[in-house]
Amino acid sequence: MQKITTFLWFDTQAEEAAKFYCSLFKNSKIESTSHYGEGMPAKAGTVMSVTFALEGQTFVALNGGPHFKFTPAISLFVSCEDQKEIDTLWEKLSADPASEQCGWLKDRFGLSWQIVPRILNELMHNGAAMQELMKMKKLDIARLQQAALGKT
Numbered sequence: 001m002q003k004i005t006t007f008l009w010f011d012t013q014a015e016e017a018a019k020f021y022c023s024l025f026k027n028s029k030i031e032s033t034s035h036y037g038e039g040m041p042a043k044a045g046t047v048m049s050v051t052f053a054l055e056g057q058t059f060v061a062l063n064g065g066p067h068f069k070f071t072p073a074i075s076l077f078v079s080c081e082d083q084k085e086i087d088t089l090w091e092k093l094s095a096d097p098a099s100e101q102c103g104w105l106k107d108r109f110g111l112s113w114q115i116v117p118r119i120l121n122e123l124m125h126n127g128a129a130m131q132e133l134m135k136m137k138k139l140d141i142a143r144l145q146q147a148a149l150g151k152t
Contacts, residue, residue, distance in 0.1 A: 002058055005060055006058075006060075006076075007059070007060045008061045008062065008111065010062065010063055011064075015033065015061070015063075016109075017061055017111075018030055018059075020108075021052065022052055022054065024054075024093070025054045027053075027056055028054045029052065029053055030051075031053060031058070032051045034049050041065070047063055048062065048063055049061060049062045069110055070110040072099070072112040074112065075111075075112035075113055075114050076111065076112070076113045077113075077114045078114065078116070079117075080115060080117055086115055086117060086138065087138070093113055097137075100138070101137060102136060103116045103120075103139040105138075115138070115139070123148050129145075129147045129148040132146075
């Protein structure tokens, strides 16, 4: 068992979100679901929490009510192997085009994600590539590499 687990607070969409996220990544699954009982803060029998794994990383999604919302201050960082993976995840996750910037997006549940190429760290040591990244919403590996080579 991992020592630190990301805990995500939803209003009522924990199970929907967990299933959606698991559908996006190959090595993913719902591990368990718990339900509210009598005398608890929500209707007995409704989903309280869902434990799920994405690419071997465990998360817990809680239906805790409308008290708290996600902010871009916390995001899930996905290191993608190629442009196809970036394009696929971007298409499936992005739900708020106004919030897109520099590889960051917000999904339909309000959770922020960073969808970036695996080679981002090495490209970010290049000022021209960093300047090109700042102009983008969805990251384009070829454009970043061209900028790093001084070909933009």
